[in-house]
Amino acid sequence: MNVRAIWSYYIDINIVNLVFSLFIMFLFNRYWGLFMFCTIGIFVGRFAFWHFKNNEYNLYFNLGFTKLKLLKIVWILNLIVAIPLLLIALAI
Structure with missing residues (x-):
């Protein structure tokens, strides 16, 4: 498996995904932002x-x-990134 290619695609998708998710987070709350990061934001980035x-x-x-x-x-x-972030957000 070519890790460099996967990493490049992951970064390209998640730059837009992160901006979209942060926008949703500021509009609503941090839980919706994390939810969008893992679900719909991926399709926005794609x-x-x-x-x-x-x-x-x-x-x-x-x-x-x-x-x-x-x-x-x-x-x-x-999901690997967002699950620990969600657990931290729930603890705060």
């Missing part, structure tokens, strides 16, 4: 990636990653 960097999908496809596989990896990594 849409931005599709809109601005659509040609890079060929690179990932040549490395053996489908769009669905990349989304699954991002979703799992976001």
Whole structure:
């Protein structure tokens, strides 16, 4: 598995995802922000990636990653990041 490619895709998706989730967090509360980071924000980031960097999908496809596989990896990594943050937010 090419970790560099996954890391690059993860960062590209989550830059937009993080901005979207922070916006939701400031509008509502931190729980909604974390929820959006793990769920809908991934699709917002994917849409931005599709809109601005659509040609890079060929690179990932040549490395053996489908769009669905990349989304699954991002979703799992976001859960790994967000679960400890949610536990900390609940403790405060």
